[in-house]
Amino acid sequence: MSGSTRRLAINRLKDRGPLDAAAVDRFLARHEVPIVEGRRCTFLFRGEADEVWVRHRVLGLPDRLPLRRLHGTDLWSVVLELPESSRVEYQLEVRRGEHYEHLNDPLSPHRSHSPVGSSSVVFGSGYVDPEWAQHDPEARPGELVEVAVPSRALRRDARVTLYLPARFRRTRAYPLLLVHDGPDYLQYAAARTVLDNLVHRDEVAEVVAAFLHPGDRLVEYADSTAHARFVTDELLPWLERRFPLTGQPSGRCLMGASFGAVGALSTAYRSPETYGALLLQSGSFVFTDIGSDHGGGPVFDPVVRFTNRYRARPRAVADRVFVSCGVYEPLIVPNRSMVPVLSDTGMRVRYVESRDGHSWENWRDRLRDGLSWVFPGPRKYVYE
């Protein structure tokens, strides 16, 4: 019997008739939870409760998926379709009387981390944790250097973490990657390791990366003039005076995820001759075609105004733009909608989708595609 037609493990368990605690123990010991069988995924919870739900943010599915209790046991389950190569972050919500509790899946060891905490994560069949995002002892590490850049635009000394590639030399000229939400990219998307590995493998050019530490990111990255002035008029010249950078648009890339992608695009929009490339991940490009009810709340107001303005009068703001988005996140619609808008300006656009959500690991997993396209390494020159 093929895997796709074989009865699910949870159903085989049910078929066995009356179940005792020991049978449930044996079942759980035999399976990794959640149980992924082809395109089906069984979420489980064990314990006394009045109701249990899977909470997730997968577009197209109900926010709360109720689990049902297996008769005569304290085991709860629900089966969900999980397409190949999916990656889904989730939590469980448990109600006991009037008390509601959100928790990571106690039966699963897999966790995903972000600035707002951790969540459980399940991988669909075929999902591959990219080895190029793991530490490679063969790859010589780049160096991280902390600097403070005085900014009149932001009215503060802006912290920036600089990445200098291994074997950094003053007699070279490096392209520059300006990364919004720098600390999060470093902590949650393994950006340093990814750069070390991809440079080592000749897939990405040796680059200097400036990881920006935002103040209030929801303000600074939401089409803020002050942020754009800081990046283009203060940070960029500051870096180009002190480090051996190409100093040409083709060697400058603005990168960001979510609001950071808005910060990247709006900065380039204000200075369309300055940057050669943009790397935009799950950009918060919420827009309205009519009216002003965008559903994002007040923090999205300036974003929507910017996106609407850009969509009404799009123009080329770089030579090439890499766009990625997860199909399970609500921003998939705005991102898909932006692709033809960006392309029609004459910019070269590469667009990549993944079966993932609005998460740092999704953005990590797309870094190879994005970085090797905006700043390709010398692979085509190397014949060992």
Added chain:
Amino acid sequence: MTVTVLGPQRRPTVGPLPAGTVAATVTAGWREREADDAELDALLGGRTVNLRLHARWLAVLDDDRELATAEVNHRAVLEELQDLYALRVDQQERAIEAIRRSATRPRTKSAALADAEETLRLVDAQHLARAAEARADFDAAWRPGDRVAVRRHRAEVAAVLRDAGVLVLAGGHVGVLLHVLRLFAVTPPADVLAWSAGAMALTDRVVLFTDGRAEAYAAGLGLLGGTVLLPHARRRLPMDDPARLGALARRFAPASCLVLDDGVQGLDKARVIGADGRVG
């Protein structure tokens, strides 16, 4: 002069040199790993002198900051030329593919394809001319061979080569290899042994190829005229697509496109891509 070309050396086939022969080796294509040549030295019989061209190049850049700055700008020009040329190749290949897909009348289609392929050859030739012009301008403006920092290394390299019976060119970064071979005026002795990028550098036209795409890059040293060498072809070219392979062969004709598979020993053992895309 005898030039022996080998296939890629991931599983080495290179053997010991005749007794008494000293080999000058070039592993500059390995870039920062240039000095990791103990295995190569052992395979060749333990009588090698590494010319250390990559290390010499870095030393020159440290010693002569004016030349270093000029080189940075020169490299930026060459890279931009290559990028712009790649855009033109991309457009032309898309046009060829579209013609192949959409035209229905055999004679019309055949003529349109021939014209499009001719345009692509013109794009290649124009790029090589522009790149050669940029290199000539740089050499004329900066005369690297006359600079103190370079002259000393050239003399040392020449002295090693005078005593060497064979020059061994390993693979790696073909752009770096070509650059340092020119910068230090490496003149091969009687015999040359080369593989992968080292062999490519000996041709009169170096062609880059990866992900099924080919780009002309630069003139090589010209010791192997009339050949385009394609090491690692199985990993980099659509070997199961005769239409595209045939287009590649016609594009670089009259030069022969030779596939350097693992284990090949000698150009006469290399397989040739025919104008019809067959490899044999």
